[in-house]
Each structure stands twice: as C-alpha cells, then as structure tokens.
Amino acid sequence: MQYICGSTDIQITGESVVVLGNFDGVHKGHQMLLHEAKANAKENNLMAIALSFYPHPTWVLGNNPKPLVMSRQDRKHQIKAEGMDLFIEYPFTVDFAHISPDIFFKDVLVDKLHARVVVVGSNYFFGKNKVGNVDYMKVLGEKYDVEILVVDTVKKDGQVISSTHIRQLISEGKMEEAESFLGHPYTVIGTVVHGKKLGRTIGFPTINMIADPARIHPPNGVYATTVKVYNHEYMGITNVGYNPTVGSSYKMIETHIIDFTGEIYGEEVEVAFHKFIRPEQKFDNVEELSKQIARDTQTGKKFLSTHMK
Numbered sequence: 001m002q003y004i005c006g007s008t009d010i011q012i013t014g015e016s017v018v019v020l021g022n023f024d025g026v027h028k029g030h031q032m033l034l035h036e037a038k039a040n041a042k043e044n045n046l047m048a049i050a051l052s053f054y055p056h057p058t059w060v061l062g063n064n065p066k067p068l069v070m071s072r073q074d075r076k077h078q079i080k081a082e083g084m085d086l087f088i089e090y091p092f093t094v095d096f097a098h099i100s101p102d103i104f105f106k107d108v109l110v111d112k113l114h115a116r117v118v119v120v121g122s123n124y125f126f127g128k129n130k131v132g133n134v135d136y137m138k139v140l141g142e143k144y145d146v147e148i149l150v151v152d153t154v155k156k157d158g159q160v161i162s163s164t165h166i167r168q169l170i171s172e173g174k175m176e177e178a179e180s181f182l183g184h185p186y187t188v189i190g191t192v193v194h195g196k197k198l199g200r201t202i203g204f205p206t207i208n209m210i211a212d213p214a215r216i217h218p219p220n221g222v223y224a225t226t227v228k229v230y231n232h233e234y235m236g237i238t239n240v241g242y243n244p245t246v247g248s249s250y251k252m253i254e255t256h257i258i259d260f261t262g263e264i265y266g267e268e269v270e271v272a273f274h275k276f277i278r279p280e281q282k283f284d285n286v287e288e289l290s291k292q293i294a295r296d297t298q299t300g301k302k303f304l305s306t307h308m309k
C-alpha cells in the first residue's frame, strides 16, 4: 500500500475509487465501506484510495477533541489490511475546514485523485460546518460525472456501529463488547520503556508503556490481555493507571507477560485488551500487591485459556 501524509500536493496517475472517512478504530462499519471500495476498484480496474485526515478534525477545531480509539500507526496498519492501494492522511487545518463542499469535491476528489467513484456512509457530512451531506454529494457527483456509492450504516443488535459508541464502551471497561463492535480488540502498540525495576523483585516483571494522552483508555485497573512480541503471541496481565502503591507520575500501561522470560526494552510490542478484571488499588505494601498480582494472573490465565483460540 502506498501512503501519503503531510502534503496537499498530491497528483495520482490513473483513476480511482475514493472511500472517505476518519476511520478511527477501523470498526466493522468502516470495514464494510473499505470492502465496498476495494470490490468496486477491482471490478472497474481502478485504484482503491482511502482518504482520511490528520490530525483528527476535532483536535484542530478544538472545543471538544475526541480521544482516539486507535493510534495513527494502527489505523494505517488496519487500512492496509483491508487491501487499499493508497492511504492518504490529508492535512487537516483550520483553513481546510473552511473549504466549501464544492471546492473539496472538485479540488481534492476530482482534480487530485481523479475519482470515478466515491464511497461514503449514509451519515457522512463534509465541507465547511459539515454542510455537505450525501444528497449534496450526489449533486456534485452528477456535475463532475463521479458515481457516489452510499453504504448504509452498519448495525449490531440494533445499535449503529460508530466510533463514538465504541469510545463509550472502552471508557466503561466493556472490552468484550468493544471488541465485538470493532471486529478486533482494543490494542496498544508501543515501545517498552524502563520503569522502577521493582517488578522483577516482586516476581512480576512488567513491560512498561506510557499511555498516549491522545487516546481513549479503559478505566484504571487490571485486564486480561494478549501480547505480541517478535510476532509471537503470549497471554498477559495488564495494569492501566498510576500504580498508587509505589506511585508513578505518568499514566502507565504495564504488562506481565505470562510464561515469558527475556529482555525486551526498546522493542515494539502490541497489547490487546480482552477483559476487565478489577479496578486499580492502593496496597499497604508490595508483598500484598505481589500476592494480588499472582491472583490476577490466575484469573487472567483462566479467562484467556477458555476464551481465546
């Protein structure tokens, strides 16, 4: 997959199907859109382009920035997995936000991307103050001879699948439900950093990652997780929070990898969250904490061995 970011100076060769969206989470609804775009591109021998924005518009327009379901890197990874030929993170600026739907359509979709087909969800809005809706996009499509393919919002158990709903589920620690809407678990990818070196002394070394403030996090507490290290998957038990027993100034994501030994500082790891186990607690001493982590490990292991393939 080709990838373009940080530039508005884009000129592609050939013609394309463009699927539009922020794709935060690349959830089951997004997957349906991307699938339609891919199928259409294949049928018509066009390039399949996913067009998103970076930063997320709510971070630029400001009064209510949305914490993101997914990291930028993971979004790209998932869009690639959906078979797109090109992923564009178009720079989202205050000036760009003031562009009318007509200019966006003509300048970006027609002139830069040579769109023959545009795929959008039925609740898609675009252009200044989101004045452009799907009906208006169809008017522009007629004008520039671009087919507009509208995909109905995907529902699950009567609930529209949306990034907003998934954010809510994650913020309530409902990881299994979030996973069923996402089509994949809530995941944190990051580099292992050094901590207080206390974990190993209490029998539970942990890989430490700093929680990304731009993202939504499940409530502080302990979770059954799976961990990918060097392309191998292990069971894990993860604490999210500030470690009140020993105290940490940053919100941390710390994982003890079950049945693993090895030194992996600086390595990239992927932690997927499957189930909330208990809230974070302050213990009187590290012995009590260590005993509780041993119990958490057993709880996590039991859950993971019955629920994971």
Ligand SMILES: Cc1cc2nc3c(=O)[nH]c(=O)nc-3n(C[C@H](O)[C@H](O)[C@H](O)COP(=O)(O)O)c2cc1C
Pocket (backbone or CB within 6 Å): 194, 195, 196, 197, 198, 199, 200, 204, 205, 206, 208, 222, 237, 238, 239, 242, 243, 244, 245, 246, 247, 254, 255, 256, 279, 280, 281, 282, 283, 289, 293, 296, 297
């Ligand atoms: C499964 C698990 C559960 C944890 N639960 C708590 C907790 O409830 N309260 C707390 O203060 N710290 C908790 N911790 C974090 C420990 O305080 C931390 O891992 C330990 O201090 C080691 O820190 P270090 O990696 O910086 O050496 C937990 C860690 C793990 C792996």
Ligand SMILES: Nc1ncnc2c1ncn2[C@@H]1O[C@H](COP(=O)(O)OP(=O)(O)O)[C@@H](O)[C@H]1O
Pocket (backbone or CB within 6 Å): 192, 193, 194, 195, 196, 197, 198, 199, 200, 201, 204, 205, 206, 207, 208, 255, 256, 257, 258, 259, 260, 261, 262, 263, 264, 265
């Ligand atoms: N089972 C394991 N789970 C997590 N980390 C492990 C494990 N075995 C060895 N390690 C290593 O130990 C380090 C964590 O040890 P710890 O004493 O908690 O130090 P720190 O405070 O720097 O995280 C990890 O970064 C990793 O390199």
